[in-house]
Amino acid sequence: MALGGSTLADRILGGWLGRIAGNMLGKPVERGDHWTRERIDRYLRRADALPLTDYFPALEPPPDPVEFELRPEWQECTRGRIHGSCRDDDIDYTLLGLQLLETHGFDFTTEQVGDLWLLRLPYLQTFTAERIAYRNLAAGVKPPLTATLDNPYQEWIGALIRADIHGWVNPGDPRTAAAMARRDAVLSHTGNGVYGAMWAAALIAAAFTADGPRDAIEAALDRIPPRCRLARTVRKAAALYEAGVSRSDALDQLERDTSGLHWIHTVPNAAVITAGLLYGEGDFTSTIALTVRGGLDTDSNGATAGSVAGVLYGAAAIPPQWTEPLRDRVRSAVFGFDGARISDLAARTHRLAMARAGAGAGAGTAVG
Template sequence: MTAVATDVELADRILGGWLGRIAGNMLGKPVEQGEVWTRDRIDRYLRRAAALPLTDYFPEPPGEEDGLDLRPEWRSCVRGRVHGSCRDDDIDYAVLGLHLLETHGFGFSTEQVGDLWLLRLPFLQTFTAERAAYRNLANGLKPPLTATYDNPYQEWIGALIRADVYGWTCPGDPRRAAALARRDAVLSHTGNGVYGAMWAAALVSAAFTAPTVRHALDTALTVVPASSRLARTVRRVASLHDTRMTWEDTLATVSAETAGLGWIHTVPNAAVLTAGLLYGDGDFTRTIALTVRGGLDTDSNGATAGSVAGVLTGASAIPGQWKDPLEDTVRSAVFGFDGVRISELARRTLRLAEATA
């Protein structure tokens, strides 16, 4: 793939990725509980609040009972109350990945990923596969045992949410981005959990040079085994989209076909993400809104969709209702990074991307 045209454009695309990831994460945070906040329930909430189509952060609960099942963080994530980003693991891992590359370079080892977790990331801010791997690291295990010992979450979405930084720092080089993401992912995941991280990194990387989001999705599929369930599910969503099936019917079809995997498993979430990207068709607001309305792991899917859409459009084209309330500020549990400027993270990411050119 060809390089991004200019340094200014590259800087804008990288900043767009950071802003998009944070905005998408914030959008999905209030309803992040897939077994409670189904697609139908999310849309019922939005209709009651007169917020369909969704073009801004979630509205405050229209009635007292509507807010009972929202995530506790909702008060800092709904429209009119957003002042900088909420702390969230979807953003912590992007920050930590940037620090990893700055500390160890692109030749980092999986062991160094684990060492940095122990040094910089609080144990209680890890979840599912990451918490299992962290515990295994603390008990002296080494990769790949950290991913496989007493870890029932090996194919869940955790590795995928760690992958964006490898795409941002390898613009237009999806295979290299995927290889870096794999080296990170095998600390905690196996199988489709690892493939999801490789696919996401390649997708973000491809978005820098792809003419359309469909081209980026097609390119990202080339880095994972074609026979994997992840790849088959992504292709299934794309084929349904090609038939002009509605977004709602596409998600209903694929949801039935992935039933039983759970709302944090990589495969059904990749389906929701793919549908949001395809039916969003390059429009930033529509992409993150459809992705979050798709349910399951809403904040993680919103974050990745926002990252891809932000890279495609660039920061300058992201509507103000998404980026302005972020106030160029990130809250993070990663030691030494709480309160860092989003623009500073983007500048540091750009330096790494330019070093790979």
Template sequence: MTPVGTVTEIEDRVLGGWLGRVAGNMLGKPVEQGDLWTRDRIDRYLRRADALPLTDYLPEPPTNSDDAFELRPEWRSCVRGRIHGSCRDDDVDYAILGLDLLETHGFDFSTEQVGDLWLLRLPFRQTFTAERAAYRNLANGLKPPLTATFDNPYQEWIGALIRADIFGWTCPGEPRRAAALARRDAVLSHTGNGVYGAMWAAALIAAAFTAPTLRHALTEALAVIPASSRLSRTVRRVLSLHDARLPWEETLATVSEETAGLGWIHTVPNAAVLTAGLLYGDGDFTRTITLTVRGGLDTDSNGATAGSVAGVLTGAEAIPAQWRDPLEDTVRSAVFGFDGVSITELAERTVRLADST
């Protein structure tokens, strides 16, 4: 394992993670509906807008666009030329909430304290799927682990994975520690592969600070989850297809067939899209997040996590201006007390937590 480096380097890479998460989320948000916005439909949209290869935020719909290419309603504030700071989104809200959790309770936080903070800081109507089920269970007086299992059909969906970044950013070079923290958070709302997804993502981000290559980081991240889990088997399948030099499109087509029936918000197929984007992006920030979003499924969540990993690998200074500048160093958030906070401040507070351990 290589050393993390100087404080200045850590600051740049943590800021890169935050910027990457916000930019990747914004890139994928207009097409976040995986049952409609398939890989084929996304690429047809981009060809029609003369935007392939994709090197910037999504273009706005052509003036002669039809219903087949109707973007999500938020598109007017998250397509190129219209972005002035980030849109509000749960993929960023949970990173902020995780930061507040560690600042408030430290690294010895309990799962019950995660739930208490949700009730205090997070509006119910800004929660979805497993998080909404857990929130309702909390409000009805249930305690973990019942909050994850009672009347919750979304236990293996992607929600816990999107909450994991903060544990990786604050544990640079310590993937097992990051995974343990992510697990403590995830079991509030998830079980099985839903929890493993959070552990894997946190470990991957932590490993990205010190691993000599992305492939090494992916290998380290796999080591924190059961090898027999479907998540582990699927990620390893993507690795093997990449090693066999299959084109990106063929790799995704293969794993799509093998994970058919799980749904577009399930952790396992989304981890496959994310892994493929990282591998075929080959360390290039733009290529990584654009391939990941073009992969479909939960596009804003996958784009956000891919951007976080790529941003840690490259550092903020190496993120191209077309991704950074429109964000105007500003985050809009539903987390009480954080709306309008600067990305720079979030990164500085994250570094202080990392330095305190």
């Protein structure tokens, strides 16, 4: 499947818009130990907002402020109150990834990823594995020891949320996307944490030429070790869908299979993302809504599912209730990016993707 220049540009813009919209949708309930699937749906029923077809509504005052306590930043990322995107680390790392490729090219090193963090990213806007790696970098520790020294979060979701840019610049080439994501991920993660980044980048790259989400998921699985826990869990999610198991029952079974893992761990969140993509059945709104309603790390999962769906269907297919409130603006803690236009970021990403194609990268697809 060949992607013409305008089609590729629309798919990349779809990835950016989908990532930001999905992230925004999940932000109010980003606390997986409190906002379970059941609690999210109870809130939405009280708000008369099921099925979820727009950003989270605000109940004022909440009928039960203990049960239905939204994240503190909820006021600026709920329906009717969004005036440009909210700042979030899920988007900060996407911007850093764009800066990385523009500055150092496609053969960047893990050390250059760390140098860019120290230069552009405020320490207090990092969390879990990234904060540990940042601290290690500042102390003079070099990769890959930055990922393992005093780091109990090595398999959490942080590397996965950094992977999108590597998929966007490698349309139709999940192998190269996964390899680039791995170089980024090993700064802070090991094991399934690294495989999650490779899987997400490959998933997004495959989405450019896939027949649908199932095809993209299969292509992404080829890029990670087949017996790792992440691969086994993603295959299980896909098998449950193929067997006709209801979404609720599938998520119940996947939750049992991954019990004992933290709600920010890569593996259970990849299960929620996979289920959202499959049960969304080709519809952008259903995909991000079902993913966020799946709970756990809701903003990260919504962002990744939105990115994949945006690439699969293109910016033109994203309903306006998701994109118009963003006002083509992104907020960020990354130096030099706050207030940037989303359309400009997508155009810069498109230039990188075209440069990859011009250099002979992207085997297996034609882009031009």
